[in-house]
Amino acid sequence: MKTKSLLFLTFFVGLNVFSQSNTDLVFLPKVVLSKKINKVSKWVNSVEQRTIFYDENLQLTHNLLDISSIYSLKTSLNQSFNFGYILRFRGTETIHRTFQHYNILQHYNALKIGHRFALEQFYQVKKQTTFRSRYRVSTELPLNGERIDVKEFYLKLGNEYLYAFAEKDLEIRLTPYLGYQVSAKDKIEFGIDYRVSNFIQNATENQFWFRATWYISLQ
Amino acid sequence: MMKLKLVSIFIFLSFQTLTSQEKFEKEYRVNSELVPKQALQILETWNFPKKVKWYAEESNIGKTFEAKTRFKKHKYSIEFNAKGEILDVEKTVKLKQLSLETKKVLKKALQSSFKKYKINKIQIQYSGTATAIYNKIFQVKTEQAAPILKYEIVVKGKKESKQQLFEVLINQNGEIEQEQKIRTGLTLNLEF
Numbered sequence: 001m002k003t004k005s006l007l008f009l010t011f012f013v014g015l016n017v018f019s020q021s022n023t024d025l026v027f028l029p030k031v032v033l034s035k036k037i038n039k040v041s042k043w044v045n046s047v048e049q050r051t052i053f054y055d056e057n058l059q060l061t062h063n064l065l066d067i068s069s070i071y072s073l074k075t076s077l078n079q080s081f082n083f084g085y086i087l088r089f090r091g092t093e094t095i096h097r098t099f100q101h102y103n104i105l106q107h108y109n110a111l112k113i114g115h116r117f118a119l120e121q122f123y124q125v126k127k128q129t130t131f132r133s134r135y136r137v138s139t140e141l142p143l144n145g146e147r148i149d150v151k152e153f154y155l156k157l158g159n160e161y162l163y164a165f166a167e168k169d170l171e172i173r174l175t176p177y178l179g180y181q182v183s184a185k186d187k188i189e190f191g192i193d194y195r196v197s198n199f200i201q202n203a204t205e206n207q208f209w210f211r212a213t214w215y216i217s218l219q
Numbered sequence: 220m221m222k223l224k225l226v227s228i229f230i231f232l233s234f235q236t237l238t239s240q241e242k243f244e245k246e247y248r249v250n251s252e253l254v255p256k257q258a259l260q261i262l263e264t265w266n267f268p269k270k271v272k273w274y275a276e277e278s279n280i281g282k283t284f285e286a287k288t289r290f291k292k293h294k295y296s297i298e299f300n301a302k303g304e305i306l307d308v309e310k311t312v313k314l315k316q317l318s319l320e321t322k323k324v325l326k327k328a329l330q331s332s333f334k335k336y337k338i339n340k341i342q343i344q345y346s347g348t349a350t351a352i353y354n355k356i357f358q359v360k361t362e363q364a365a366p367i368l369k370y371e372i373v374v375k376g377k378k379e380s381k382q383q384l385f386e387v388l389i390n391q392n393g394e395i396e397q398e399q400k401i402r403t404g405l406t407l408n409l410e411f
Contacts, residue, residue, distance in 0.1 A: 032411050039381050044411055070411065077375050077382045080410065103410045107403070114409025138409050145247040145274055148404060152245075156408065179408065187408055215407040 026209040027051045028193065034072075034217045044070040044082070064090040070101075078105040096123040110146040114138045128166075136160035140179070154179045156189060171197035177211070186216045246276045254284050257303030261349050262286055265357070267295070290356070296342075305349045308356065309342040309371060317341070324393040325370060332387070332395055333376035340373040344388070373401065 030048035037043055048066040070084035082101035087094065099120040106113040120132040138158040142148045158175035177191030193209040251259060254273050262271055271288045283306065286297040294311040314322065329336050345352045347366035354361045370389045375382060388397040 032407060034407050034411075044407075046411065072410070077384060082410070101410075105403075105406055105409060112404075112406065112409060114406065116410065140409060147246045149245045149247075152247075181405070185405065187405055189408060213408070215405065215411075217405055217407055 025053045026207070027053065028209055028211040030211070030213040032213065032215045034215075036217075036219050040074045042072045042074075044068075044072055044084075046070075064088055078107070079103065093124070097121065098123075110142055112140040114140075130164065130166045132162055132164045134160060134162040136173075138175075148179075148181050150181050150183055152181050154181065156191070168200065169198055170200055171195060175211070177213075185219070186214065188215070189213045244276075244278045246274060249273045249275045249284070254286075255299060255301065255303030258284055258286070258299040258305075259303070261299075261303075261305060262297065265353060295356070305352065307344050307346040308352050309344050310356070311340065311342050314338060314341060321370075324391070325372065325389060328389045328393045328395055329372070329374060329376075329387065332398065333374065333378060333385075335382075336374045336376040338372060338374055339384070342371040344369045344371050369396070 028048060028050055030046060032044060032046040034042050034044045046066070046068045048068075050064045050066075052063050066086050066088050068084055068086040070082050072080055072082045074080045080101075080103045082099075082103065084099050084101070086097040086099070088097065097120055099118055102117045104115040106115075114137070116134075116136040116138075118134045118136075120134065122130045122132070136158060137160075138156060140148070140154055140156045143153045143155060145152075148154045156175075156177040156179050158173070158177070160173040160175070162171040162173070163169070164171070172195070174194045175191060177189040179187055179189040181187050190212050191210075193207075193211045195207040195209070196204060197207075198205045251271075251273055253275070267288045267290050269289050271286050274285045274287065276283050276285065282301045284299045284301070284303075286299075288295050288297075296309045296311075298306040298308070300306055317325070325341075329338075345355055345366040345368060347364070351364055351366040353359070354363065355366050368391055372387045372389065374385050374387060376385050377383075384401040384403060386397075386399050386401055387395055389395055
């Protein structure tokens with residue numbers, strides 16, 4: 001319980017620590033809540049916030065908020081299809097997004113690998129619908145022993161490729177995270193979200209974000 | 220501000236639901252100094268050519284130690300109790316490495332329990348005295364009794380409608396002695 005409270009505190013108080021930094025920082029806290037519907041399907045909801053810290057006047061702004069709802073259908077022991085919707089609030093804008101995922105999970109002794117293939121559609125008032133495809137591979141490795149037990153740390157490394165059809169832009173993300181299995185039903189992860197985009201057009205953009213995600217499963 | 224409040228409420232409500240008690244189970248790497256002397260002595264005598272990694276497993280039932288190594292292209296796992304007495308040795312094999320007769324026995328046993336199945340992993344389990352197990356692994360010809368041989372198989376199996384992962388222990392007569400579901404753990408973080 002003590003560790004839980006500590007993590008809970010770190011999750012939010014961490015905001016203050018980052019505002020002390022000399023560089024601009026973006027913090028992405030996210031909570032993913034999953035609820036089992038029946039033997040083969042679950043309902044997954046998440047809230048994600050993008051908070052930007054400015055170094056000059058220690059100003060804190062929320063630059064966007066994502067609320068998502070996903071219906072996930074398990075087609076076999078290690079494969080699933082997800083159908084989802086994301087509502088994004090960015091300043092005064094509201095962006096609607098629908099998406100379809102196909103997931104494959106592989107398990108090798110200590111290592112777990114997850115593949116996610118996705119198609120996304122973005123809808124916005126007075127703007128044309130845009131499309132994006134993405135592929136992500138994530139690996140999870142326990143830091144002690146061959147299994148992640150409760151109250152144990154693990155490493156999660158992710159690599160994702162996103163292609164926006166309209167902009168003809170490829171974005172690559174590298175995401176090293178440190179995870180902690182809080183209980184059999186929840187995990188928390190902290191790490192860097194490094195994104196590189198626009199390099200096809202020779203206008204490379206690099207972004208370093210700090211991410212914290214809390215995954216909760218209600219059986 | 221309103222948005223932040225909403226997020227906090229959402230998180231707070233989620234947090235409230237996670238209070239159930241859990242079964243205690245922990246597996247971790249250990250240094251050989253922490254391994255019972257008797258177990259270490261057995262491994263020293265057996266003298267596997269490759270590096271041996273030690274693991275401990277604690278649960279409500281007790282504590283066990285496991286040595287893992289590779290020998291002649293097979294993975295070996297040697298399990299001991301807290302006193303350092305040998306419990307069993309498991310050798311990972313491929314289906315094609317088993318005799319036709321054994322394959323038939325295993326197939327019959329699995330077909331009796333599952334509507335549909337796919338074998339993920341096969342381990343030959345040897346139990347008995349340390350000497351009997353040693354003689355079997357290192358192919359020492361002897362008049363002494365052979366160890367007890369069983370098969371521990373991980374299958375992706377379907378009993379009714381749902382496919383699940385099972386660990387099945389089958390003896391040489393093709394009887395299923397034990398069958399348990401394998402928990403895959405929380406994989407939300409690899410999917411979403």
